Amino acid sequence: MAEKPPEDGYISVVDEEPEILELLKWDTPQIQKQEERPCEQPPEKPKSPEKRGSKQETDPFDLAEPNFIETYRLSKDLARALIDDLKPLMPETTKTPDFTVDCKILAAISFYATGKFQKSVAGKTDPNITQYFVSTAVTQVTEALNHPTIVKKHIHFPHLRDERDVVKARFYMKYGIPNVVGCIDCTHVPIAKPDDDQKSHFNKSYHSKKVQIICDSDLTIISVDPSPGAHSHHGVLSRHAVTVDLKSLNDANEQCWLLGSAYYSVKPYIMTPIPKITKKSPVSPEKHYNTLHAQAHTAVTDAIKHLKSRWKCLQSTCNKAYDPPMVSMMIVACCILHNLCNRRGLPLCPMTQTEERLEAMKQKVANGPISKKLNDDTEGVRVRAQLMERLWNERRVAPELPKKRMSKKDRILEAHQSQAPPLPPHPAQMAPPPPQAGPLLGMDDGSKRPRLNMPAPHAHAHTYPLMPPAWGHYPPHH
Structure with a gap:
């Protein structure tokens, strides 16, 4: 049995409480702030097309030359020349106009350089650039590079x-x-x-x-x-x-x-x-x-x-x-x-x-x-x-080989010999002094060894004892 429609003057007590509560809740400052936030969001929505446009405008040739060579192994002029040679040999893409022949060639070269499938090419992160796209690009570019005209031009x-x-x-x-x-x-x-x-x-x-x-x-x-x-x-x-x-x-x-x-x-x-x-x-x-x-x-x-x-x-x-x-x-x-x-x-x-x-x-x-x-x-x-x-x-003269590495014992001996004072000449090898008119200073007789006359030391000067001459490990021969 269908219910009677409420009369015009009828007021429901059950429906009245929720309306009042909703009004009271909406009147609070927290709810007002939450309701105002959606009104502030619409100005941020146009940012998505801007991001998409900036990614689409990213050109790999805008990279610095060292970064471009590191990524694609080719210089920019070599990459452009390669693209010009391969364009007539590759099919045109109609489904995705953004992915041109240039994009395919760079995607294939990037795969050759890394050995891995990349999900982004030339800075693009479009979801259409998938592993399937890179695999297809590698196949088409590889077939174009194996064309007889290209092979004969570069491998001869x-x-x-x-x-x-x-x-x-x-x-x-x-x-x-x-x-x-x-x-x-x-x-x-x-x-x-x-x-x-x-x-x-x-x-x-x-x-x-x-x-x-x-x-x-x-x-x-x-x-x-x-x-x-x-x-x-x-x-x-x-x-x-x-x-x-x-x-x-x-x-x-x-x-x-x-x-x-x-x-x-x-x-x-x-x-x-x-x-x-x-x-x-x-x-x-x-x-x-x-x-x-x-x-x-x-x-x-x-x-x-x-x-x-x-x-x-x-x-x-x-x-x-x-x-x-x-x-x-x-x-x-x-x-x-x-x-x-x-x-x-x-x-x-x-x-x-x-x-x-x-x-x-x-x-x-x-x-x-x-x-x-x-x-x-x-x-x-x-x-x-x-x-x-x-x-x-016709053999050539071989260059001198570097000296072999000396042992620790030989290095110590060589250092000791370099620091030791040079040995004086043998007395038999010493030339006799030239004859002079009078007796030499500090020498009583010409047949005797000369004696050094040291000056008297000053009062505050340091004196050092005279060391005997170093004759080495063997006694002098007479």
Whole structure:
């Protein structure tokens, strides 16, 4: 049954109390202040678009040059030139107009430099910049850097005679070894566990991609081969196109060879160190050859070290989220960026001691021990012997080595000898005094030893006794 509506003159006692209480509560100063606060907030609301606008206006090229190089490893002019080269090769973005090609390229370079996905690029903290965006940018920029026109522009093996002569001359001037067109070595870059062919990518410690790198005397990479292949160093080189070029040059009576480590077999086109020669071995033509070879081969080891210190995504302890084909393209992309920085002479971002120690340990485990069954070529051994004889005949004068560190006993003896007064000459070696007209002062007879006549001391002067002459540990001879 529906209730009757209240009459117009009816006043409810139950409803009257809450209204009065509400009025009394609102009348208190505390409630008035609380009610006034919302009225003061509206002027603060427009701050959010201002913040958003300031973040959108943040430009990485507004950073100081040292900060920009520290973040992106490239200088500003190199970054702009790279953006101009890659823009025609990258797809345009229509969904998010704020994330331009420039933003993608800088995001990818930042990932190469740190090896980690960043949630902010160029100072932006927009929620749309996520790990997915950075991963997509890395994929697109890596594919653009692997375009044949970009690779040929920045990684070039000296195929012309004039180019080879320049490389040979610089090696000879720096290290004293003739006819060297490059140093070669391999390194390992981590990958995600592949679905197929896992055995060829597993190196007893982790899954990796074996990369062959050839560089010149200026640490510029002139050849890189990140494709999968044989496990041995020489197996990777034997199927590379550089081998065909070097063989044809040597057959045409132009001596050209690479300098390889002990993991390679000696061939007419690759010179390796002579085994069983240590630092304690006596001086010989073999040891002299190994010394020069080791000095020159540091070019490729330093180039690999600089490559991984600049672009940490290639280190053995960094990200392992990409499959082998993508890692191969990333290696080529980082080699291109390395050459850009190296030719411009940009500063390095060195590894920490922990990173350097872990990298060396991982590489040593991945390479394994040197094989004792290397197939040395007889012609290669003959060419190496000729080179060894030439280096021995043209050897340079070695600089003086620093003195060995003396023991504590020798240092004390040397200090005592330096502080001791010099020994007087032997009486037999003393020249007789020249003859004079009269007797000398303080000398009664010319045949006797002279006597010193000391002046009388003053009253307040200090007197010091005369010490006998120091004759050393042996008595004077008569």
